[in-house]
Amino acid sequence: MTTPITIFDTTLRDGEQAPGCSMHLEEKLRMARQLDRLGVDVIEAGFPISSKGDFEAVRAIAREVRRPRIAALARAKREDISLAWDALREAPHPRIHVFLATSDIHLEHKLRISRAQALEQAWDSVALARSLCDDVEFSPEDATRSDVDFLCAVVQAAVDAGATTINIPDTVGYTVPAEYAQLISTLRERIANLEAATISVHCHNDLGLAVANSLAAIEAGARQVECTVNGIGERAGNAALEEVVMALRVRNDRLPYRTGINTEQICPSSKLLSELIGFAAQPNKAIVGSNAFAHEAGIHQHGVLSNPLCYEIMTPESVGLPANRIVLGKHSGRHALGRRYGELGFPLSRADLNAAYLKFTDLADRKKNIYDQDLLSLLPAHLRSVSQPAPVDGGDIKLRPKTAAAGIR
Numbered sequence: 193m194t195t196p197i198t199i200f201d202t203t204l205r206d207g208e209q210a211p212g213c214s215m216h217l218e219e220k221l222r223m224a225r226q227l228d229r230l231g232v233d234v235i236e237a238g239f240p241i242s243s244k245g246d247f248e249a250v251r252a253i254a255r256e257v258r259r260p261r262i263a264a265l266a267r268a269k270r271e272d273i274s275l276a277w278d279a280l281r282e283a284p285h286p287r288i289h290v291f292l293a294t295s296d297i298h299l300e301h302k303l304r305i306s307r308a309q310a311l312e313q314a315w316d317s318v319a320l321a322r323s324l325c326d327d328v329e330f331s332p333e334d335a336t337r338s339d340v341d342f343l344c345a346v347v348q349a350a351v352d353a354g355a356t357t358i359n360i361p362d363t364v365g366y367t368v369p370a371e372y373a374q375l376i377s378t379l380r381e382r383i384a385n386l387e388a389a390t391i392s393v394h395c396h397n398d399l400g401l402a403v404a405n406s407l408a409a410i411e412a413g414a415r416q417v418e419c420t421v422n423g424i425g426e427r428a429g430n431a432a433l434e435e436v437v438m439a440l441r442v443r444n445d446r447l448p449y450r451t452g453i454n455t456e457q458i459c460p461s462s463k464l465l466s467e468l469i470g471f472a473a474q475p476n477k478a479i480v481g482s483n484a485f486a487h488e489a490g491i492h493q494h495g496v497l498s499n500p501l502c503y504e505i506m507t508p509e510s511v512g513l514p515a516n517r518i519v520l521g522k523h524s525g526r527h528a529l530g531r532r533y534g535e536l537g538f539p540l541s542r543a544d545l546n547a548a549y550l551k552f553t554d555l556a557d558r559k560k561n562i563y564d565q566d567l568l569s570l571l572p573a574h575l576r577s578v579s580q581p582a583p584v585d586g587g588d589i590k591l592r593p594k595t596a597a598a599g600i601r
């Protein structure tokens with residue numbers, strides 16, 4: 193038996209807040225439709241008070257995207273909450289997400305209010321949101337740098353006022369896994385009736401720990417994870433949806449939890465997002481980076497070609513990629529080179545492969561990217577219909593047809 197985890201996607205809110213990631217209404221709608229296909233449980237569609245465009249985008253998503261829950265962010269203020277509700281009211285499953293900072297540094301320097309005022313504001317705003325909507329999430333912003341007794345007092349007030357989800361944000365990506373797990377356990381021990389609400393986690397990646405922290409929190413009792421496609425988000429980003437989901441799936445032996453994510457939609461979602469915001473995930477990004485299923489080193493290529501399990505812990509198909517990529521470069525071996533020649537229609541004899549391999553390693557030492565055209569130019573002369581060598585960056589090489597080449601073996 194595995195325990196369900198709610199996937200709360202905030203690509204269109206926290207993700208969109210990141211530099212260079214803003215999207216206009218039509219783009220947000222396209223992404224929301226894709227998140228629906230991906231199977232997320234909650235789409236945080238925006239922060240309606242922040243701009244007219246965001247208000248309209250939340251409203252359009254709330255009207256059109258019917259299966260997932262649609263959330264809108266609001267500060268703990270009357271005008272934010274009522275505007276969030278205006279944007280959400282046509283959604284079949286709306287959620288108002290209210291946040292208020294609880295760390296002293298935020299209270300003193302950003303909000304300029306006392307702890308007592310914050311406590312009251314938390315209670316009032318959750319109660320107001322609940323008077324409008326049955327589903328209310330409360331986030332004590334900067335929870336991980338807050339005084340734990342005060343944090344407990346504010347969370348207790350939010351639960352008492354009717355919050356249905358309590359989210360514990362690691363706003364500045366400061367916590368570490370064991371500490372974060374301990375915080376979740378402490379809240380579960382100290383807050384009366386917390387079991388009536390869902391505990392959620394929201395981790396930023398300033399120390400590269402957002403996913404690790406999220407997983408640690410799940411093990412401590414959190415049942416909702418807030419995350420974004422490609423891990424986009426403020427500064428170093430948010431926990432990456434694809435990493436959380438695939439960690440739970442691949443390591444289900446250690447993490448007996450399940451999500452409703454259709455994992456084959458992970459790479460299509462990542463690609464659509466990249467197209468909309470104009471930049472891709474870094475090449476070495478787990479799961480969705482262009483190198484995530486690419487193999488260049490000869491030993492690895494040999495292993496993967498014999499059995500992908502040698503160097504892959506999940507199949508590319510399981511995340512929506514057609515196949516792994518064998519990249520030919522200076523670290524590659526004969527095995528991969530021979531395989532590629534075969535795919536190009538030239539299954540080489542051992543002697544021909546050895547000859548081509550010598551030329552290949554020489555070329556790969558000088559050239560970063562090796563294209564098929566380069567490989568064809570390295571073929572022994574008797575396999576080419578013209579004997580003069582072609583330029584290494586490609587050229588008009590006439591090749592014998594596959595059957596003829598095969599006959600030479």
Ligand code: KIV
Binds near residue numbers: 206359
């Ligand atoms: O990082 C954060 O604290 C947030 C809250 C608004 C949930 O994004």
Ligand code: ZN
Binds near residue numbers: 206361363394396426
């Ligand atoms: Zn955040």
